[in-house]
Amino acid sequence: MNGARAGGEPLLELSRVGIGYRQPGGYVPAVEEATFEVRPGEKAMLLGPSGCGKSTLLKAVAGFLRPHSGRISFAGRDIPGPGPDRAVVFQELDQLLAWRTVLGNVAYALRATGAGRAESRRRAEEHLSRMGLGHALDRYPHQLSGGMKQRVAIARALALEPRMLLMDEPFGALDAQTRTRLQHELLALARSTGVTVLFVTHSIDEAVLLGDRVLVLHGRPSRIAGDLDVAALDRPDEEEFAAARHRLRGLLADGAAGGGEEEKEVPHAVGD
Numbered sequence: 001m002n003g004a005r006a007g008g009e010p011l012l013e014l015s016r017v018g019i020g021y022r023q024p025g026g027y028v029p030a031v032e033e034a035t036f037e038v039r040p041g042e043k044a045m046l047l048g049p050s051g052c053g054k055s056t057l058l059k060a061v062a063g064f065l066r067p068h069s070g071r072i073s074f075a076g077r078d079i080p081g082p083g084p085d086r087a088v089v090f091q092e093l094d095q096l097l098a099w100r101t102v103l104g105n106v107a108y109a110l111r112a113t114g115a116g117r118a119e120s121r122r123r124a125e126e127h128l129s130r131m132g133l134g135h136a137l138d139r140y141p142h143q144l145s146g147g148m149k150q151r152v153a154i155a156r157a158l159a160l161e162p163r164m165l166l167m168d169e170p171f172g173a174l175d176a177q178t179r180t181r182l183q184h185e186l187l188a189l190a191r192s193t194g195v196t197v198l199f200v201t202h203s204i205d206e207a208v209l210l211g212d213r214v215l216v217l218h219g220r221p222s223r224i225a226g227d228l229d230v231a232a233l234d235r236p237d238e239e240e241f242a243a244a245r246h247r248l249r250g251l252l253a254d255g256a257a258g259g260g261e262e263e264k265e266v267p268h269a270v271g272d
């Protein structure tokens with residue numbers, strides 16, 4: 001989906017959100033004053049260096065963590081906790097249940113939302129076929145490549161027909177070729193389903209390629225340092241793509257230099 005098609009009331013709204021963790025030495029804030037909106041059909045990318053709080057924000061939107069300040073609302077309501085309206089795909093290749101088949105993994109998730117057995121199998125098959133896994137329904141996770149495992153995880157998330165797909169570096173553990181292939185598959189899927197996406201990455205190119213908007217996080221605790229519209233940019237060889245890349249690199253470098261953090265350098269994978 002292109003950002004130009006995204007519209008209407010925000011689906012997700014964060015207002016001055018602060019989130020942190022209780023440590024033995026006391027409370028340590030990870031993210032502060034995060035304010036942004038995501039509209040239906042939009043693909044919003046959270047970009048920032050390692051440890052800046054991208055996953056923390058995503059987990060709060062998923063309902064796994066509760067903010068210590070501010071407000072997160074989804075479809076106009078405070079988030080009560082995790083729910084199938086916000087399906088999550090993680091980076092780890094072992095997020096599937098090892099003792100269930102490909103079909104079983106997706107059908108099980110559907111059963112957990114109350115769908116009947118036959119209905120769950122039908123929907124699971126449909127979504128797995130859409131991800132090119134129709135031939136692998138009876139395989140177990142250990143019989144799959146990394147790319148196939150991530151396709152199953154994406155199929156499982158989409159089968160829930162979520163209003164928002166939350167993706168935490170879902171292609172980060174894949175080789176470059178598989179990663180590129182899955183990025184393009186995700187773009188096609190988002191275009192055909194219109195699903196709203198919140199996507200965590202530390203790669204500038206991935207953010208510009210996949211996103212309609214890129215929200216840059218930096219500092220410790222981190223804040224939103226920039227919000228760039230990249231909806232029209234999907235060709236890395238084009239001048240505007242290079243300009244966006246340059247702008248984002250600048251925002252990240254400002255954060256690395258200005259925050260007084262222990263982590264000064266722009267992380268390795270940025271701009272890859």
Ligand SMILES: Nc1ncnc2c1ncn2[C@@H]1O[C@H](COP(=O)(O)OP(=O)(O)OP(=O)(O)O)[C@@H](O)[C@H]1O
Binds near residue numbers: 021022030051053055
């Ligand atoms: N469960 C936890 N308990 C305590 N501190 C945590 C926990 N999870 C994350 N943190 C800390 O919160 C900060 C933000 O972590 P987070 O994982 O959100 O960053 P990130 O930007 O997603 O990093 P990466 O790109 O490396 O995954 C870090 O300083 C991290 O050490």
